[in-house]
Amino acid sequence: xxxxxxxxxxxxxxxxxxxxxxxxxxxxxxxxxxxxxxxxxxxxxxxxxxxxxxxxxxxxxxxxxxxxxxxxxxxxxxxxxxxxxxxxxxxxxxxxxxxxxxxxxxxxxxxxxxxxxxxxxxxxxxxxxxxxxxxxxxxxxxxxxxxxxxxxxxxxxxxxxxxxxxxx
Amino acid sequence: xxxxxxxxxxxxxxxxxxxxxxxxxxxxxxxxxxxxxxxxxxxxxxxxxxxxxxxxxxxxxxxxxxxxxxxxxxxxxxxxxxxxxxxxxxxxxxxxxxxxxxxxxxxxxxxxxxxxxxxxxxxxxxxxxxxxxxxxxxxxxxxxxxxxxxxxxxxxxxxxxxxxxxxx
DNA sequence: AACCGGTATGATACAGTATTACAGGTCTGA
DNA sequence: TCAGACCTGTAATACTGTATCATACCGGTT
Ligand SMILES: [Zn+2]
Ligand SMILES: [Zn+2]
Ligand SMILES: [Zn+2]
Ligand SMILES: [Zn+2]
Numbered sequence: 008x009x010x011x012x013x014x015x016x017x018x019x020x021x022x023x024x025x026x027x028x029x030x031x032x033x034x035x036x037x038x039x040x041x042x043x044x045x046x047x048x049x050x051x052x053x054x055x056x057x058x059x060x061x062x063x064x065x066x067x068x069x070x071x072x073x074x075x076x077x078x079x080x081x082x083x084x085x086x087x088x089x090x091x092x093x094x095x096x097x098x099x100x101x102x103x104x105x106x107x108x109x110x111x112x113x114x115x116x117x118x119x120x121x122x123x124x125x126x127x128x129x130x131x132x133x134x135x136x137x138x139x140x141x142x143x144x145x146x147x148x149x150x151x152x153x154x155x156x157x158x159x160x161x162x163x164x165x166x167x168x169x170x171x172x173x174x175x
Numbered sequence: 176x177x178x179x180x181x182x183x184x185x186x187x188x189x190x191x192x193x194x195x196x197x198x199x200x201x202x203x204x205x206x207x208x209x210x211x212x213x214x215x216x217x218x219x220x221x222x223x224x225x226x227x228x229x230x231x232x233x234x235x236x237x238x239x240x241x242x243x244x245x246x247x248x249x250x251x252x253x254x255x256x257x258x259x260x261x262x263x264x265x266x267x268x269x270x271x272x273x274x275x276x277x278x279x280x281x282x283x284x285x286x287x288x289x290x291x292x293x294x295x296x297x298x299x300x301x302x303x304x305x306x307x308x309x310x311x312x313x314x315x316x317x318x319x320x321x322x323x324x325x326x327x328x329x330x331x332x333x334x335x336x337x338x339x340x341x342x343x
Numbered sequence: 344a345a346c347c348g349g350t351a352t353g354a355t356a357c358a359g360t361a362t363t364a365c366a367g368g369t370c371t372g373a
Numbered sequence: 374t375c376a377g378a379c380c381t382g383t384a385a386t387a388c389t390g391t392a393t394c395a396t397a398c399c400g401g402t403t
Pocket of ligand 4: 335
């Protein structure tokens with residue numbers, strides 16, 4: 008049951024045993040295309056940071072990225088990674104997760120509205136949730152309180168389908 | 176549509192010119208009642224921290240509280256205020272706002288589910304939003320993705336009714 | 344080629360937020 | 374009273390993010 012989905016709605020959490028190399032390379036391809044279309048530069052540094060974000064489906068902290076950027080011998084400075092992350096966020100290629108102080112690659116850059124983020128406390132993976140019914144309900148409720156939303160953050164912690172199945 | 180609300184739904188943002196002393200003292204009264212009912216101790220330190228949180232409807236940072244706890248001469252240590260804030264959160268008396276690293280007093284302790292938080296970028300005030308339709312829509316959408324929510328964070332930045340009226 | 348403005352990166356220092364570890368104090372019930 | 378749980382103080386440290394200034398790169402112009 009669950010996903011009745013008239014829409015294609017790519018499975019939010021990928022299968023446990025998937026070809027993650029494909030996730031990563033296709034994310035890099037999409038990023039290159041988007042940057043080209045926007046006329047912004049996906050430099051070597053930004054590419055490396057994005058690759059590090061995409062090493063798994065688990066959110067990664069800025070300082071974890073930092074530690075892997077220059078090797079243990081020649082560490083980079085914090086601004087280096089924060090600037091790259093800012094660039095990637097501005098172009099919708101990564102999302103920041105406020106409740107974790109961490110970053111996750113966006114599997115579908117270009118979506119208009121900020122997605123909800125589901126975080127599995129079992130396996131540590133995070134995935135996006137897009138649902139117009141929930142968006143609309145929230146907007147309506149805020150509007151009823153006289154509040155006009157300009158940005159929002161929705162982060163959910165819980166248990167993903169795979170981990171629930173494994174526990175049973 | 177929107178808030179059909181069979182519930183009373185107190186106005187989320189208080190009027191600009193309200194008797195805020197009343198907000199604060201009634202919050203302290205509710206806190207005392209809740210702690211008594213739960214058999215936990217609302218100590219002097221915890222009471223002072225809660226009062227500082229309630230000095231306005233604007234979220235306040237832990238270090239702002241810290242600075243006001245012992246005067247500028249004898250500042251308290253960070254664990255002092257963090258422990259008090261942890262206690263207040265556990266008992267539902269304050270909420271943490273992840274996107275601001277700040278804390279806000281809960282005007283209605285005891286509500287079962289975590290509220291959404293509306294943050295006005297104009298006046299800086301924050302208020303809770305409770306809406307069962309939005310809650311349900313989000314829960315349904317997550318369930319459709321096979322995700323079971325145990326905690327959630329919903330934070331909205333925008334413009335409150337008062338500030339919108341003032342701008343017009 | 345030499346120049347130039349805009350953009351990106353490097354490097355250092357610092358600010359802001361939160362936790363760990365340990366010691367000492369206070370309350371409460373047996 | 375005494376033991377044990379709970380609460381607070383203090384110091385040190387870890388984690389997260391910015392400010393500042395200097396240098397390097399890139400693309401277009403002369
Ligand atoms: Zn993958
Ligand atoms: Zn999981
Ligand atoms: Zn008030
Ligand atoms: Zn406002």
